[in-house]
Amino acid sequence: MRREDPLARCDGGEFEDYWSLTRYEDIITYNRNFELLSSSRGIRLEDQSYEEYLARRTFQETDPPEHTHMRMLVGKAFSRRVITEYEKTIRELCDEILDQSLPLGEFDAVKEIARQLPMRMLGQIIGVPDDDLDWLVTKGDELIAASDPEYASPLAMDDDSDEYRLLPFRSPAGAELYDYAKRLIKDKAGRNEQSGVLELITRPNAQGEVISDTEFRNFFCLVVAAGNDTTRYALSASLHALANKPELLKQLQQADGDLWDTATEEMIRWASPTMHFRRTAMRDFELHGKNVREGDKVLFWFVSGNRDETQFDNPFEIDLTRKPNRHMAFGQGGPHVCLGMWLARLEVRLLLQALVGRVKSIRQAGKHEFLRSNFVGGIKRLPLFVELNSS
């Protein structure tokens, strides 16, 4: 499809048909053109009415300058400089998680490792009690993975989800998270408490602007949902790779700082957890001999761009030394580039560093399973055998 029909008209099933943009170069060119391809009518392939869009949107569903304004408010809390200060905390969390999981010998690495780190880090970011984290992450999964029966009921696409259509991600979990966020703001205000990265975003920025309660609530849902499962699936793809290619484990066990830089990027390219984001054409345009009409849905398939052989040599191979590696797993090239990318990179790097230092071998102990989704892709179950260093 990427080679022969790079802007393909696709059958949307019960939803409107849509265009699939699959080449690296095209995605880079069009991702920044938000005036032509807007985020403001939805960012997933499912259709939504204007009423639904208004009720459910976060700043992901806005374009500059509105989007930039929100980015100015929340950006600093997730900037590279601020995130780097979390290195020690993340290292401690990694040690804690591996102390608990690795001695089991045989376990589901998604449940015991990949799900754990982003979840516990979420506690640090939003400053909530550890006891609430499992519940929050479960709700986040219900939002994002609403098409996988394991994670959500009712399904986003079923008729009985109609009563939830005005909620974030068309899921009842959205309402529960809204309520939780509301309580959180109230409790924190009551106790005058200062904790977590989210605290930073409730402070006025250099221009004296403050985030509104609605903006905070929407942002909270976004952090709980979007920031969590994606890092999880980047980790589970990395663990799957190490379990099936022992030479990669060996290479990482002898790695220096430069290799860790490139290896982290390559694992994230390989994983590409967010498979697509959708835009909507704001006017007619022509590309590759096709006529896209105003109102048509156009999907950027980042997962395809990351396998484009015109951009990456041997794209289906994991090359931990790959450089340059200008992948688009974080939606690079446009205004919506992942806010949490520095945190995700640091979590992947530190978890893998801690892991390879402890193990002699890793291999798969049973069949792995993928999440059912056309939006976020990843391994949701990964049985592993782990042999620890004898020391």
Place this chain on the structure above:
Amino acid sequence: MAKITWKMQDGTVISAEVKDGLNLMEAATANNVSHIMGECGGCLSCATCHVFVAHEWLAKTGEVDDIEDAMLEMTEVEREENSRLSCQIIASPELDGLLLHVPEPE
């Protein structure tokens, strides 16, 4: 066209002839200048194209607007008074000879 030079902290330089109208983040990534990533494609979302403009060039590279000013708070290496996001500097004949210092984290 304008000749643009990027100077790294160890003294190495990369120079390139840049076409008018191209922003200097795109010019830097096209010439593989390290530490200039331009993750958001020049949409003022990421602050990964930070440069220090040589003082004698500051007037010619223009003013920092409010959005760029806010985004400069998010750079990896802390901003200085000659900090710019290079995606906001557009190549033109007046910038021929421009020198940019590339911030590098310790």
